[in-house]
Amino acid sequence: MTDQPINPFDMTCPLPLLHHATVQMAHGGGGRLMRNLIEGLLLPQFGSSSYEAGKSAPPHDSAVLQAGDQRLAFTTDTFVVSPLFFPGGDIGKLAVYGTANDLAMAGAIPRWLSCALILEEGTPIDTLRRIIASMQQAATEVGVQIVTGDTKVVDRGKGDAVFINTAGVGIVPPGIDVSPARVRPGDRILVSGDLGRHGIAIMSVREGLEFEGALASDCASLAGLVDELTALGGDLHCLRDLTRGGLASALIEIAEHARVGIDLDEAKIPVEPQVAGACELMGLDPLYVANEGRLIAIVPATAASAALQIMQSHPAANRPSVIGTVTSNHAGSVELRNSMGSGRLLDLLSGEQMPRIC
């Protein structure tokens, strides 16, 4: 046991046992340490049978469950973002969009959400009022009902104003089967828009940075876009939203889970100059920065232009792009190729570049 961070680029031990005696910030960061916690501690207890039952790859997806004649998607997400309010959104919007988006990533139509609050004693009621109003506004927009809830209060200094857990239940339409297990060599990878806005918006508030023009979070519902993408039917192989860990972590997990390689074309990955500049300033890699309104879709090459057209005409997308190809080479890894044709393998970071991003 050690409290030294493990080397995030240590490929000799892709799923090490738990190396730490205590919980580290990186255990919640969407990278290797979080996976380590999930695969080293949670899954061995909760059972890979449940994991298989859900046909889902940890840690972001919904479980898909048969109930009578319906396939349900079921997911949970807790929001501990700091600050509570940021350019383009707030914790309430995130809590509704985030969980609805996780349901949508299973191809489901989001239907019902729960809202469980952990409030710190002394939090202004008006803060709570603003957050709850924002949640309801987001729920109306997504078309979900918040049907059940719970409220707990903890003593001052045992929480941080407001934490919100939302769990969600959705219905998977017939003919839709969205899963990393369906990804095949030759498939194309599309991203719905430019990357890195959410993480940079949060960091700009924390660091007191100001950028020219507005740099707002991309925080948005993806349910409407996914609803249109389901017109692709069985050609919709895999979806993933690009939250903690960003594009790179999502693709690495898919490559490992589906035992395929992924080749990315760096020049095709949309990043706004403002975001790229901020990343350079803060020493961040935009491929690993969290988004809250972007997804990747993986479809057969024959369906790529149809998928791109759907994205191009949907307001939740912005500069969508075909960014890569699934290959049978270098299975389990993601290679980023630059305009000179040379490539480098991407790896999971140990944690998140920015803690408490969502």
Added chain:
Amino acid sequence: MTDQPINPFDMTCPLPLLHHATVQMAHGGGGRLMRNLIEGLLLPQFGSSSYEAGKSAPPHDSAVLQAGDQRLAFTTDTFVVSPLFFPGGDIGKLAVYGTANDLAMAGAIPRWLSCALILEEGTPIDTLRRIIASMQQAATEVGVQIVTGDTKVVDRGKGDAVFINTAGVGIVPPGIDVSPARVRPGDRILVSGDLGRHGIAIMSVREGLEFEGALASDCASLAGLVDELTALGGDLHCLRDLTRGGLASALIEIAEHARVGIDLDEAKIPVEPQVAGACELMGLDPLYVANEGRLIAIVPATAASAALQIMQSHPAANRPSVIGTVTSNHAGSVELRNSMGSGRLLDLLSGEQMPRIC
């Protein structure tokens, strides 16, 4: 706006607007202030339509939702109990039993749970390991699968070791319709066992009190007992577990929701002498102390002895008893009658006698 606690016995304003400028511990206590928060702030936003859709009374019940040919129960509960380990249980067991019990209180068979963790940086991994093992043991016992999860980490001093949210989905069998709205004058009220063990077990650890003999929490699954009670079919009018706020708060909520009166026979309410003694010592009323393995069932008089027999032969019950009658008198209130025949009205406390009990 004031930060003075309101008088919990103020009957002139049963549902006051929010009187406080900041969140108080009592807002999470299962009493009048929590209801105030729910009915004054959450329901006006989330909509009484959702609340009606769920046919459930706030704050404890599951929502009941139609999905294809199935009726689903859906609920959420966050656990912030302190200490994490106590005689008879721990936060992990509570998190599984508590949410499964909430599903069972809608007459549902619990099927799937989520597990969302908020971990404080620096928490020993071994503490987490014990809690997760305990959750899985409880899930196996209840017969639910933990199918999806989420892990967040917050900085030291922004959490308290481990908080757990579990949401749950269950299936309501055909012919079962369990709701406060079905309670009728003449119905009998049964309690499944003696009261107050959970609250007193927690307080004994906090206060460093030692009692003769073991005084353990009643923390247990009620799903098996409810499964047997569903043999009563349509005669099973209402169920409620007796968590935050205890027996008194649960019955007051039902009386208000169903617009009926409830007469309780004090002599029939089972409280162990050890619990009664501890309550006296700590100035607590056992009728308001939290339980984690006790329920009330409300059934027609003709079904009361069958319900009692089912309880008497089930290991989750202990000294079950018919404790009262629903009446068309004093609608909306609960009267406790002592052996001398005189009665007093019970009222919701402003909060919980003991914070962070679950």
